[in-house]
Amino acid sequence: MENKTALVIDKVDKSFSVKTGKKSEVGLLQVLRAISMSVMEGEIIGLLGPSGCGKSTLLNIVAGFEQPDKGEVLFQGEPVVIPAPERSVLFQSAVLFPWFTVKENIVYGLRNRRENQGIIEKKYCQYVQLVGLKGFDNYYPNQLSGGMQQRAALARALIMEPRMLLMDEPFAALDAQTRMLMQQLLLGISEQIKPTILFITHDIEEALILSDRILVMSKLPGKIIYEVTVPFSRPRDLSMIGSYGFAKMKDEIRQYLFDQLL
Amino acid sequence: MKQNWEKIDPLGLVLPLVILIVWYLTALSGRVPDYLFPAPVEFFQVLLDFIFGGAQLTPYSGKFLENLWVSCIRVITGFGLAACGGLLLGFLSGRNVLIRRMIDPLIQMIRTVPGIGWLPLALVWFGIGEGTTVFLIALAAFFPIYLNVADGASNVPDIYIRAGSMLGADKMGLFRTVILPASFPSIVVGLRLGLGVSWAYLVLGELTGVSRGLGAVLMDSRMLGQVEMIPVAMLCIAVMGIVSDRLLLILCDWLYPYHERTANGK
Numbered sequence: 001m002e003n004k005t006a007l008v009i010d011k012v013d014k015s016f017s018v019k020t021g022k023k024s025e026v027g028l029l030q031v032l033r034a035i036s037m038s039v040m041e042g043e044i045i046g047l048l049g050p051s052g053c054g055k056s057t058l059l060n061i062v063a064g065f066e067q068p069d070k071g072e073v074l075f076q077g078e079p080v081v082i083p084a085p086e087r088s089v090l091f092q093s094a095v096l097f098p099w100f101t102v103k104e105n106i107v108y109g110l111r112n113r114r115e116n117q118g119i120i121e122k123k124y125c126q127y128v129q130l131v132g133l134k135g136f137d138n139y140y141p142n143q144l145s146g147g148m149q150q151r152a153a154l155a156r157a158l159i160m161e162p163r164m165l166l167m168d169e170p171f172a173a174l175d176a177q178t179r180m181l182m183q184q185l186l187l188g189i190s191e192q193i194k195p196t197i198l199f200i201t202h203d204i205e206e207a208l209i210l211s212d213r214i215l216v217m218s219k220l221p222g223k224i225i226y227e228v229t230v231p232f233s234r235p236r237d238l239s240m241i242g243s244y245g246f247a248k249m250k251d252e253i254r255q256y257l258f259d260q261l262l
Numbered sequence: 263m264k265q266n267w268e269k270i271d272p273l274g275l276v277l278p279l280v281i282l283i284v285w286y287l288t289a290l291s292g293r294v295p296d297y298l299f300p301a302p303v304e305f306f307q308v309l310l311d312f313i314f315g316g317a318q319l320t321p322y323s324g325k326f327l328e329n330l331w332v333s334c335i336r337v338i339t340g341f342g343l344a345a346c347g348g349l350l351l352g353f354l355s356g357r358n359v360l361i362r363r364m365i366d367p368l369i370q371m372i373r374t375v376p377g378i379g380w381l382p383l384a385l386v387w388f389g390i391g392e393g394t395t396v397f398l399i400a401l402a403a404f405f406p407i408y409l410n411v412a413d414g415a416s417n418v419p420d421i422y423i424r425a426g427s428m429l430g431a432d433k434m435g436l437f438r439t440v441i442l443p444a445s446f447p448s449i450v451v452g453l454r455l456g457l458g459v460s461w462a463y464l465v466l467g468e469l470t471g472v473s474r475g476l477g478a479v480l481m482d483s484r485m486l487g488q489v490e491m492i493p494v495a496m497l498c499i500a501v502m503g504i505v506s507d508r509l510l511l512i513l514c515d516w517l518y519p520y521h522e523r524t525a526n527g528k
Binding site: 063065082083084085087088089091095097099100112113156 | 421422424425426427428429430431432435439440443444446518
């Protein structure tokens, strides 16, 4: 794999104005402080941090939903200004449109791009197979289980063939078994299409299973305090969880994370 | 799935039936004189005569359809105007903070004047009859439509907008595929309330002295001493209110077959 940089985050600051206790006093809460990192093409980065540390804000900035106060985000060398399908987002919940069927949801982005019907059908078949949701075309999202909804959302994001996938704790809302299934599915998919992924999680195991590199953020204001390359070879599967190396790394990362909780 | 407008709950028929029996027994006892309220048998005779004609029991024999037609045109015109204005301004105010800050206070101010309070001015502006009636309907129906549309449009969850724009939808696309379907349940509520108010203000407008329409029948019956026609006209208006509400629901279901799914993922 060539070593091309996909994403550069350069000294990004972000604050929010918040109402403090008394009437109309408005305080400024710094959420991100001088965050810098880069993501290589085809790399999977796991971002760990205590809850409320600004992980999601960082992801929203990369997605183009929010603008940084200072610093800049470059994607393929271009500054990120607005959301775009080349940087698809997988939210914590599936956020499928409840008024569309599974199929209408998945091909939504292709329709926006005015693709012709033949291409839409072909890609739909391909991606619905990839996430294992065949036969649910005409179901509505509320008729699916949480895991199936998240798979549909994954297909909806991947069908755009994004150059990068941003995931905001995408499996956090699922039960433990479904989460394992989804992790396995994502491992399988990442073997097939080699996506560039930046994902947020609070689950150290999940970060170790999925990532090539793990970044740990501090509590507010969030900055990156620890970085580690995950040495496990690919293709991976969930059996690695039992290995000694896995346990050792998990423990090490826990130390860093735990310091931030106090 | 059973649609809303298909359901008829037998339990809802119990109370009307009880009233009918009590009414019948009261009339039978002879305690209420005919000139205050007609007996059920007479009532139904007049009703049937009003609709189908033939018996010449009142001057309105067989005049149901032509009066209904005139009233319906007024309601449709007034309600249509209100719907256009309410939807347009509702969406603008619901989705654009600048527009909301500009128009909402004024609309809220005008809203506090009861519709009836506009009657004198409407009579001056539009004269007795058609114009005044349509104006009153349009004005009164506008507010519930505007309020509900604005509320629905402003409460579209931000995350849906984000998902849509992340998947490449432009402004028009977002409106069509996200904002409109997400706020559709509120739109339906607004339209239904507006249509209900339309019938109320139809009667008010027609009471001011037009020659035709269900409201005119209602008012003129008293002056002509046809007391038995009054409850008949009232019943016709009530039934028309229900029928038009059902028709509106059917229309909404046809336009947006999935609108019921939108609310709370039901």
